[in-house]
Amino acid sequence: MTTTRRDIFKFAGGSALGALLTPAPWRLITDTALWSENWPGIPRPARGEIRAKFTHCSLCPAGCAVRARCVGEQPVSLAGVRGGLCPFGVTGHQLPYHPARLRQGPVSEAMAAVADAIAKCGPGERVAVLDLRPGRTASWTARRAMAVLKNGWYIAPVQSPVAVDLTKARTVLSLSAPLLERWGTPANVFAVRDGFRLIQADPVESRTAALADLWLPIRPGSEEALALGLAGQLTSAETAAMTGLSEHQIESVGQTIGFGRLSLVIDRAMSPAVVALNVKLGGWGRTIVPRAEAPVPPEWKKAAPVTDLAAVPDRSIRVLLIDESAPGEYLPWDAIEKKLAAGNPLVVVFAWSANGYGRYAKYVLPTPVYPEATDDIPPAIDSPAPCFRIAAPLLAAPAGVVTPSEFIASLAGLPPADALRERARAIHQGGRGTLVTYADAKSVPVKEVKPDDFWKALNAGGCWVGQALPPANFRAPVGQALPPANPSQGLVVLATPPAPSPASPLFTKLYQESDLLLAPNCIALHPQDAARCGVSAGNRATLETPNGKWSVRILTDSSVRPGVVLAARPEMASASGKVVRV
Amino acid sequence: MNAQKKYGMSIDVDRCTGCGSCMVACAVENNIPPAHAGANDRNGLTWIRVYKVDNGEDYPGKRSAFIPVLCQQCGEHTPCASVCPQQAVDVDPRTGIVGQMPERCLGCRYCMAACPYHARYFNWWDPRWPAGMEKTLNPDVAPRMRGVVEKCNFCHGRWHAAKQKAAAAGKSEIEPGDYVPACVEACPTGAIRFGDLNDPSNDLRHPDSFRLLKKLGTDPKIYYRSKRDWVRNVAQASRPVSSQKEASHG
Ligand code: SF4
Ligand code: SF4
Ligand code: SF4
Numbered sequence: 001m002t003t004t005r006r007d008i009f010k011f012a013g014g015s016a017l018g019a020l021l022t023p024a025p026w027r028l029i030t031d032t033a034l035w036s037e038n039w040p041g042i043p044r045p046a047r048g049e050i051r052a053k054f055t056h057c058s059l060c061p062a063g064c065a066v067r068a069r070c071v072g073e074q075p076v077s078l079a080g081v082r083g084g085l086c087p088f089g090v091t092g093h094q095l096p097y098h099p100a101r102l103r104q105g106p107v108s109e110a111m112a113a114v115a116d117a118i119a120k121c122g123p124g125e126r127v128a129v130l131d132l133r134p135g136r137t138a139s140w141t142a143r144r145a146m147a148v149l150k151n152g153w154y155i156a157p158v159q160s161p162v163a164v165d166l167t168k169a170r171t172v173l174s175l176s177a178p179l180l181e182r183w184g185t186p187a188n189v190f191a192v193r194d195g196f197r198l199i200q201a202d203p204v205e206s207r208t209a210a211l212a213d214l215w216l217p218i219r220p221g222s223e224e225a226l227a228l229g230l231a232g233q234l235t236s237a238e239t240a241a242m243t244g245l246s247e248h249q250i251e252s253v254g255q256t257i258g259f260g261r262l263s264l265v266i267d268r269a270m271s272p273a274v275v276a277l278n279v280k281l282g283g284w285g286r287t288i289v290p291r292a293e294a295p296v297p298p299e300w301k302k303a304a305p306v307t308d309l310a311a312v313p314d315r316s317i318r319v320l321l322i323d324e325s326a327p328g329e330y331l332p333w334d335a336i337e338k339k340l341a342a343g344n345p346l347v348v349v350f351a352w353s354a355n356g357y358g359r360y361a362k363y364v365l366p367t368p369v370y371p372e373a374t375d376d377i378p379p380a381i382d383s384p385a386p387c388f389r390i391a392a393p394l395l396a397a398p399a400g401v402v403t404p405s406e407f408i409a410s411l412a413g414l415p416p417a418d419a420l421r422e423r424a425r426a427i428h429q430g431g432r433g434t435l436v437t438y439a440d441a442k443s444v445p446v447k448e449v450k451p452d453d454f455w456k457a458l459n460a461g462g463c464w465v466g467q468a469l470p471p472a473n474f475r476a477p478v479g480q481a482l483p484p485a486n487p488s489q490g491l492v493v494l495a496t497p498p499a500p501s502p503a504s505p506l507f508t509k510l511y512q513e514s515d516l517l518l519a520p521n522c523i524a525l526h527p528q529d530a531a532r533c534g535v536s537a538g539n540r541a542t543l544e545t546p547n548g549k550w551s552v553r554i555l556t557d558s559s560v561r562p563g564v565v566l567a568a569r570p571e572m573a574s575a576s577g578k579v580v581r582v
Numbered sequence: 583m584n585a586q587k588k589y590g591m592s593i594d595v596d597r598c599t600g601c602g603s604c605m606v607a608c609a610v611e612n613n614i615p616p617a618h619a620g621a622n623d624r625n626g627l628t629w630i631r632v633y634k635v636d637n638g639e640d641y642p643g644k645r646s647a648f649i650p651v652l653c654q655q656c657g658e659h660t661p662c663a664s665v666c667p668q669q670a671v672d673v674d675p676r677t678g679i680v681g682q683m684p685e686r687c688l689g690c691r692y693c694m695a696a697c698p699y700h701a702r703y704f705n706w707w708d709p710r711w712p713a714g715m716e717k718t719l720n721p722d723v724a725p726r727m728r729g730v731v732e733k734c735n736f737c738h739g740r741w742h743a744a745k746q747k748a749a750a751a752g753k754s755e756i757e758p759g760d761y762v763p764a765c766v767e768a769c770p771t772g773a774i775r776f777g778d779l780n781d782p783s784n785d786l787r788h789p790d791s792f793r794l795l796k797k798l799g800t801d802p803k804i805y806y807r808s809k810r811d812w813v814r815n816v817a818q819a820s821r822p823v824s825s826q827k828e829a830s831h832g
Contacts, residue, residue, distance in 0.1 A: 045721040071721055562641065
């Protein structure tokens with residue numbers, strides 16, 4: 001038998017076809033898949049002893065208790081102790097590695113420049129600290145330092161003098177307060193959520209409005225008018241005209257929250273009009289109480305008073321030190337700028353990222369970020385009792401960062417001291433309240449704890465809880481009838497609830513890989529408004545407000561009130577904005 | 583011999599604020615990287631995704647709800663498992679969990695086409711974290727390579743850890759509190775609950791609950807609840823999205 005060339009081809013072809021029916025090619029593919037799984041470019045998780053550490057989240061005033069899972073010293077996940085954490089808290093351990101993180105800054109140069117500028121302050125010129133998260137022990141240090149400097153001023157956003165007790169409320173009327181979105185401590189709010197009826201008066205169907213028992217779509221900026229109307233300081237007809245609600249709706253809400261019905265009225269900052277309404281409803285001492293602070297050493301009482309930015313004379317600040325190391329309330333830059341002295345004022349910003357006021361400052365000094373920073377978190381708005389809890393660091397801060405309170409204290413020549421420890425000592429000496437420790441879920445009267453053990457427990461994530469003030473000491477602030485805001489020219493830009501910024505890069509899951517959150521560079525408006533502005537979903541546009549211009553991407557959302565633009569960045573909020581297609 | 587478990591969830595849509603904690607907690611736990619610059623809602627990796635849905639009306643009649651959707655851990659006729667040519671998908675008879683083995687996955691994506699819940703995700707890019715952030719990776723879960731499919735596995739690494747803990751204590755059963763998926767642990771509102779559906783002491787399969795796309799008969803192990811009729815109706819649509827392509831409130 002002769003073997004022809006054709007036979008060879010037939011054999012080769014048959015073999016190739018036959019091989020496909022054997023496991024060999026599949027094996028090859030599988031092995032390739034396996035090999036590629038171990039591609040050298042894939043990061044390998046670190047190994048080590050797994051342990052739990054406890055701390056408090058300092059990313060917002062809620063100060064949630066946190067259990068960190070650590071591999072060796074490295075936190076790899078964070079969870080709540082008494083309930084879940086918000087997404088900022090869940091991803092907080094990633095912030096030290098954020099691409100926008102600042103690690104180096106001209107610390108000694110800034111120190112020399114500040115000392116020089118203080119020495120050259122003219123008559124009537126001031127050195128001021130602007131603290132975006134007042135009430136911390138670090139805030140007390142800044143106040144003490146400003147008291148030492150004869151022209152020192154301590155400026156902070158106005159804090160509500162009251163706290164709320166949600167456990168006592170049967171009805172909560174929220175005037176655009178994001179109650180279910182970190183307005184209070186999530187664990188406290190959701191633990192009692194089934195115990196009260198929630199009425200949300202809100203210009204947009206916010207997340208809180210979406211889950212409220214009743215949503216009242218009011219005009220933007222008419223929250224205070226509604227409070228005054230319900231307090232009887234405006235007639236139903238006037239209130240209806242200002243809020244856009246019907247008189248019947250207003251009267252029906254008035255009846256629901258009527259006197260003595262354990263009702264609580266809240267707004268974003270518990271303004272005087274809202275406090276006065278609560279008093280009128282009989283809530284004083286029940287659903288609202290005076291906000292109590294943890295004790296401080298007696299010698300700290302000589303601190304500079306807290307001044308509201310609005311009360312600072314224009315063009316009076318020569319040196320301004322802005323502490324935004326702990327995320328807090330946003331104050332518009334133009335309101336700050338007009339307080340600066342003419343002719344080269346010195347602005348120094350302490351921040352962990354370049355996102356905030358740093359762009360307006362001569363020096364931006366890098367600070368530790370949660371969970372590297374050691375800080376305390378004052379009682380949250382829904383904490384009727386005073387408390388003292390420390391955001392104990394889970395990680396060492398990198399060399400090159402500066403702690404704002406230490407920088408400010410050294411300017412005033414305050415002796416270097418561990419202020420947190422001094423305060424813990426003062427609390428312990430007071431002998432009141434209890435120490436709560438999370439690792440063993442125990443609550444022990446402070447009197448039974450030795451001072452060193454008290455300090456150790458606080459640093460291991462413990463919390464001191466004091467006693468609420470007795471009702472006899474209450475003095476209610478008085479609400480004033482303010483004139484209603486002028487009708488807006490153009491679109492009203494509302495910002496979503498304030499959030500720590502920047503957030504972990506994993507937030508891209510929420511606004512890039514899904515549509516759950518509004519991205520920082522996006523605005524949402526009603527489709528009719530979008531059409532009126534000549535834009536549609538996905539377009540690029542410019543948002544123009546008196547505060548500035550931003551390049552944004554458009555999203556349309558028919559749950560946004562016509563006439564309103566929703567933005568994720570607080571600096572975009574404005575009573576009159578314009579959207580221009582680019 | 584261990585009693586056979588059937589792990590499942592109950593999700594109360596009326597408690598979900600759409601905060602997204604579950605989504606980021608899942609990414610932290612399962613070493614899912616932040617979005618690649620080119621990623622979007624069609625090709626991103628979100629083992630659990632919270633969809634914003636609405637009643638189809640306009641302001642002020644519009645009402646919204648948030649529905650977290652993850653792998654529904656289909657039971658009897660697991661669509662993804664039946665189409666995988668590599669047997670990279672299987673249903674663990676001890677737990678009822680539909681597992682995904684990226685080591686076996688060819689990246690053919692048949693399973694993605696078969697999954698009626700859009701609960702499977704393809705790795706279009708190499709897994710990358712910003713410099714230094716890889717230190718925060720969970721040591722119990724291996725990052726996956728570009729070119730394979732992945733999905734929710736009820737945090738299987740946690741199940742293994744709970745098993746080990748039980749074994750170390752000389753027990754054959756794990757304590758229910760020792761095995762809780764990351765999304766359940768993270769949810770601040772308590773909207774997601776988890777447990778053994780075979781355990782009569784929990785009410786995960788409450789008679790008022792419903793399952794997504796029930797008509798398909800895939801026997802999902804995720805049970806949803808809502809008192810709102812329109813939410814229950816939306817849950818039967820093939821993809822639970824809002825009536826328009828829209829933003830949610832941040
Ligand atoms: S609510 Fe505030 S304190 Fe609590 S986890 Fe979130 S950011 Fe942290
Ligand atoms: S939901 Fe999709 S991925 Fe999950 S088991 Fe069912 S078919 Fe498979
Ligand atoms: S964590 Fe809970 S409330 Fe937040 S989106 Fe997920 S399921 Fe909803």
